[in-house]
Amino acid sequence: MTLAAPIQLAATVNEHLAQISNTLIYSAMAVYTLAFFAYIAEWLFGSRSKVARTAAALTAPKTQETAAAAQGPAVTVKSAGGTAVLERPKVVVRSAAGSRDVPDGPGAHGGDQQGDLYGRIAISLTTLAFVVEAAGVVARAASVERAPWGNMYEFNITFSTVAVGVYLALLALKKNVRWLGLFLTATVLLDLGLAVTVLYTASDQLVPALHSYWLYIHVSTAILCGAVFYVGAVGTLLYLFKDSYENKLATGGTPGRFASSVLERLPASATLDKFCYRVNAAVFPLWTFTIIAGAIWAESAWGRYWGWDPKETWAFITWVAYACYLHARSTAGWKGRKAAYIALIAFACWLFNYYGVNIFVGGKHSYAGV
Amino acid sequence: MSKTTPDTGAEQNPAAAPAGADDLGAAGAQLSTAPTETAVPGSFGGNRAPGLAGWLAWTAREITGWVRWFWRQLTSMRVALLLLFLLSLGAIPGSLIPQNGSDALKVEEFKQAHKTLGPLYDKLGLFHVYSSVWFSAIYILLFVSLIGCIVPRTWQFAGQLRGRPPGAPRRLNRLPAYATWRTDAAPEQVREAALRILKRRRFRAHTAGDAVAAEKGYLREAGNLLFHVSLIVMLVAFACGQLFKTEGDKLIVEGDGFANTLTQYDDFKSGNLFDDDSLVPFSFTLKKFTGTYERSGPNKGTARTFEADVEYSKGADGKPQHKTIKVNHPLEVDGAKVYLVSHGYAPTVTVRDGKGKVIYHQAVPLLPLDANATSQGAIKVMDGYTNPQGKKEQLGFAAFFVPTFGGAGQDSMFSQFPGLDFPVLALGAYHGDLGVDAGVPQNVYQLDTKNPNLKPFKDDQGNILKARLLPGETMRLPGGAGSITFEKDIKEWAGFQIVQQPGQGWALTGAVAALAGLAGSLFIQRRRVWVRAVPGADGVTVVEVAGLGRSESAKLPEEIGDLAALVHDTAPTRNDADSDADSDAAPDRRPDAATPVPAEGEQKK
Numbered sequence: 013m014t015l016a017a018p019i020q021l022a023a024t025v026n027e028h029l030a031q032i033s034n035t036l037i038y039s040a041m042a043v044y045t046l047a048f049f050a051y052i053a054e055w056l057f058g059s060r061s062k063v064a065r066t067a068a069a070l071t072a073p074k075t076q077e078t079a080a081a082a083q084g085p086a087v088t089v090k091s092a093g094g095t096a097v098l099e100r101p102k103v104v105v106r107s108a109a110g111s112r113d114v115p116d117g118p119g120a121h122g123g124d125q126q127g128d129l130y131g132r133i134a135i136s137l138t139t140l141a142f143v144v145e146a147a148g149v150v151a152r153a154a155s156v157e158r159a160p161w162g163n164m165y166e167f168n169i170t171f172s173t174v175a176v177g178v179y180l181a182l183l184a185l186k187k188n189v190r191w192l193g194l195f196l197t198a199t200v201l202l203d204l205g206l207a208v209t210v211l212y213t214a215s216d217q218l219v220p221a222l223h224s225y226w227l228y229i230h231v232s233t234a235i236l237c238g239a240v241f242y243v244g245a246v247g248t249l250l251y252l253f254k255d256s257y258e259n260k261l262a263t264g265g266t267p268g269r270f271a272s273s274v275l276e277r278l279p280a281s282a283t284l285d286k287f288c289y290r291v292n293a294a295v296f297p298l299w300t301f302t303i304i305a306g307a308i309w310a311e312s313a314w315g316r317y318w319g320w321d322p323k324e325t326w327a328f329i330t331w332v333a334y335a336c337y338l339h340a341r342s343t344a345g346w347k348g349r350k351a352a353y354i355a356l357i358a359f360a361c362w363l364f365n366y367y368g369v370n371i372f373v374g375g376k377h378s379y380a381g382v
Numbered sequence: 383m384s385k386t387t388p389d390t391g392a393e394q395n396p397a398a399a400p401a402g403a404d405d406l407g408a409a410g411a412q413l414s415t416a417p418t419e420t421a422v423p424g425s426f427g428g429n430r431a432p433g434l435a436g437w438l439a440w441t442a443r444e445i446t447g448w449v450r451w452f453w454r455q456l457t458s459m460r461v462a463l464l465l466l467f468l469l470s471l472g473a474i475p476g477s478l479i480p481q482n483g484s485d486a487l488k489v490e491e492f493k494q495a496h497k498t499l500g501p502l503y504d505k506l507g508l509f510h511v512y513s514s515v516w517f518s519a520i521y522i523l524l525f526v527s528l529i530g531c532i533v534p535r536t537w538q539f540a541g542q543l544r545g546r547p548p549g550a551p552r553r554l555n556r557l558p559a560y561a562t563w564r565t566d567a568a569p570e571q572v573r574e575a576a577l578r579i580l581k582r583r584r585f586r587a588h589t590a591g592d593a594v595a596a597e598k599g600y601l602r603e604a605g606n607l608l609f610h611v612s613l614i615v616m617l618v619a620f621a622c623g624q625l626f627k628t629e630g631d632k633l634i635v636e637g638d639g640f641a642n643t644l645t646q647y648d649d650f651k652s653g654n655l656f657d658d659d660s661l662v663p664f665s666f667t668l669k670k671f672t673g674t675y676e677r678s679g680p681n682k683g684t685a686r687t688f689e690a691d692v693e694y695s696k697g698a699d700g701k702p703q704h705k706t707i708k709v710n711h712p713l714e715v716d717g718a719k720v721y722l723v724s725h726g727y728a729p730t731v732t733v734r735d736g737k738g739k740v741i742y743h744q745a746v747p748l749l750p751l752d753a754n755a756t757s758q759g760a761i762k763v764m765d766g767y768t769n770p771q772g773k774k775e776q777l778g779f780a781a782f783f784v785p786t787f788g789g790a791g792q793d794s795m796f797s798q799f800p801g802l803d804f805p806v807l808a809l810g811a812y813h814g815d816l817g818v819d820a821g822v823p824q825n826v827y828q829l830d831t832k833n834p835n836l837k838p839f840k841d842d843q844g845n846i847l848k849a850r851l852l853p854g855e856t857m858r859l860p861g862g863a864g865s866i867t868f869e870k871d872i873k874e875w876a877g878f879q880i881v882q883q884p885g886q887g888w889a890l891t892g893a894v895a896a897l898a899g900l901a902g903s904l905f906i907q908r909r910r911v912w913v914r915a916v917p918g919a920d921g922v923t924v925v926e927v928a929g930l931g932r933s934e935s936a937k938l939p940e941e942i943g944d945l946a947a948l949v950h951d952t953a954p955t956r957n958d959a960d961s962d963a964d965s966d967a968a969p970d971r972r973p974d975a976a977t978p979v980p981a982e983g984e985q986k987k
């Protein structure tokens with residue numbers, strides 16, 4: 013018997029806990045569905061508003077030589093006789109020449125109060141679903157007494173939990189990411205739907221778990237990277253839509269009513285572009301680390317740190333693709349849309365590595381029961 | 383290469399400077415040391431003087447022109463991007479088409495199945511993508527480009543470190559972040575304060591003319607250079623590893639040993655530059671192999687532990703030491719690593735001839751066929767056997783072994799559990815010529831029963847003589863031809879992979895350095911700040927604070943806000959009602975006390 017690839021590590025399975033985990037995952041799906049509808053309500057109510065700020069900014073005569081966005085609130089200082097308000101000098105921000113001075117959209121609710129209310133409800137529901145799903149993942153892990161990433165079912169539930177976690181963390185950090193909500197819950201539902209139908213594996217399935225903490229480090233960072241890359245990819249896609257919308261307006265075209273209504277409310281394309289860059293750039297070192305950790309683990313498990321195994325190869329391809337993206341951003345003529353296409357290709361590589369390699373290619377990394 | 387350096391450094395840098403910096407002159411230049419994207423004509427054309435000398439001069443000019451052009455192209459960001467893209471594209475076929483390096487068997491199958499594609503793929507090197515000419519060409523070009531990119535950038539960066547931040551551009555209000563106000567403080571006072579504040583915030587700052595110029599975040603560039611240099615280190619380490627690598631397999635039965643010389647390997651592969659002397663001298667003996675398995679539950683039969691207890695010694699005659707080799711815990715001797723990769727059973731058998739003389743007594747390793755260690759192999763008695771007719775012959779036994787018998791009452795048997803609970807050995811007996819000496823390589827685990835010179839022993843019914851034996855039982859060969867005994871002493875064997883790959887330390891160092899460099903390069907912002915203080919037309923001092931960063935910088939306005947507030951504390955806004963410089967700065971909430979509030983900066987940090 014070859015020990016290398018399929019070292020099958022036994023895991024005592026607690027059927028009861030596994031059952032609880034399944035129930036929790038199904039409950040999380042139900043709550044995500046509610047959240048999904050709440051986000052839809054937010055968008056629907058938001059469509060009542062007629063702010064049209066992008067159009068206004070782009071079609072108005074170019075009087076705004078400087079788009080003033082005041083930075084920093086007034087500073088309160090204590091001076092001898094009591095509290096005096098010392099006005100801090102205002103910082104005038106000029107967007108880079110060549111980019112449009114477009115204000116960010118108000119968000120899905122479009123400034124509509126009821127829409128905003130539904131949006132808040134949606135976020136609360138998302139948070140609740142996140143907690144339930146996380147509990148489901150933990151129960152699953154407890155039932156098999158190992159990390160919950162032994163097969164693709166477990167990967168999927170962990171992955172969507174982490175992706176929602178990233179979104180909520182960004183919200184908690186007061187980042188302007190609320191617009192992601194609808195797209196996120198939609199994909200999470202898709203992901204979980206796939207998980208419980210096609211990919212479901214009873215928890216007695218085995219893992220090729222090797223006794224190495226590098227495995228845990230490697231896989232957990234890989235999942236986190238994937239979640240963040242995913243957020244970046246959604247942003248990039250929306251950037252592309254918003255950018256062509258702005259282009260159309262700027263060149264005097266009239267976008268369709270639906271497109272206007274939706275895109276109007278998103279942040280400006282420049283904001284989206286920056287957001288995606290930051291997200292992708294921030295995880296790129298972590299992805300690099302993930303690959304290094306994988307190599308260290310492979311070295312101790314398989315006797316070579318790099319062997320062009322399909323999974324390794326695709327991790328490398330993904331890495332080079334993201335490096336391409338980062339390079340494109342600092343190459344004249346490749347900023348903006350072209351770089352965005354590269355970012356999408358890079359994410360497609362990540363996805364292929366995640367699903368495609370497991371399903372179509374195989375190799376040493378294949379998991380029990382897919 | 384060095385020739386191109388000076389002009390690259392001297393040029394403005396439209397590629398890296400943020401858009402809008404074009405009108406900033408030197409102030410916006412070289413905020414990064416990315417190579418410039420300038421078109422350089424390959425041909426210098428020019429006049430060709432008559433005669434041979436003229437022709438020579440012209441040709442030389444042309445050649446250097448084109449070489450320069452080629453070099454510029456190769457080291458441009460655009461081509462680096464293209465090569466990176468090609469690299470990832472080129473890596474794809476290797477993950478989809480079977481590769482010789484990892485699975486030669488699959489390659490053969492593929493060639494059998496695809497009669498037209500096979501040879502074509504072979505020609506294109508698609509069965510060994512990662513060592514193919516074209517893949518090597520891509521990454522070698524990429525790394526030449528990288529070196530050609532790094533060297534000038536390093537010089538340029540060193541120059542920037544030696545120099546001072548460039549002076550303020552004429553129109554500060556065109557910078558991405560800008561603040562201004564009028565104050566009663568004297569211009570020199572403001573500049574001094576600004577210089578102090580900037581230095582305290584660890585900017586490199588100096589006063590140039592009527593403004594303070596400052597810059598911070600050089601670590602970004604340093605990190606970026608470190609990252610790219612580390613890539614080269616990693617590649618070189620990887621290449622060395624491949625060229626000098628050795629990798630061999632050895633199957634060892636409990637009690638047997640191994641010395642690290644070429645002849646002892648079952649199977650051996652090495653890189654192109656390997657020579658025999660570089661094998662690390664050491665030897666080891668497999669004392670005991672232990673495998674334990676899950677006894678119950680849905681995972682019954684799953685391995686719990688695999689451990690090989692070995693005694694090893696360094697060098698030709700080192701002191702013996704003990705070590706337990708497990709999966710993930712190889713034995714390491716002077717850079718050679720011994721991995722435990724497989725295991726199986728080796729039943730001990732004794733073969734006697736017709737006179738009862740022991741002619742073969744050995745533990746025979748058998749190859750497992752499934753997860754429950756149903757195993758198969760061959761027992762080959764090459765010499766020492768004389769048949770009852772007095773003729774020298776060879777004996778062969780097809781062996782089938784199960785550690786835990788299943789299949790009672792059936793024709794075939796199989797194992798129910800990988801542990802040694804109910805071992806049974808099934809044998810089929812043959813005699814004649816094993817064909818081992820015929821020069822054709824033979825699988826030691828298989829009996830060539832198609833060999834016409836190898837005849838089966840027949841039982842009473844005329845069928846091939848077969849028997850299932852329990853430990854201790856003996857099968858008699860017909861006609862007093864001897865016997866074979868399945869001994870109670872069933873051994874286990876372990877398969878080891880012995881790997882020597884130099885350069886691993888370098889690869890790891892490179893990787894860690896790359897990571898550190900990358901973090902520096904992506905998380906640190908390089909930015910320039912200018913604070914100008916000049917008397918306005920009416921004699922009142924006008925302060926201007928402005929900053930310039932890379933286009934991605936979002937923190938810049940915040941930082942400019944903070945800096946402006948600090949400077950503002952020492953040079954507060956002048957309390958004049960008709961001021962137009964800051965007419966929108968809420969004049970009614972103007973502080974009544976014009977006293978500086980130096981503690982302010984500390985509060986906000």
Ligand code: HEM
Nearest residue numbers: 335338342414416417457458459462524527528531613903
């Ligand atoms: C093995 C191939 C390479 C990889 C994986 C790679 C990767 C990267 C990464 C991840 C960054 C960081 C991006 C950033 O700071 O925004 C970067 C930046 C950079 N790379 Fe590379 N690189 C490679 C080859 C090259 C080559 C051949 C060149 C020269 C032509 C080059 C020039 C640069 C420059 C100038 C920057 C800095 C850009 C800036 O300051 O924005 N790189 N590279």
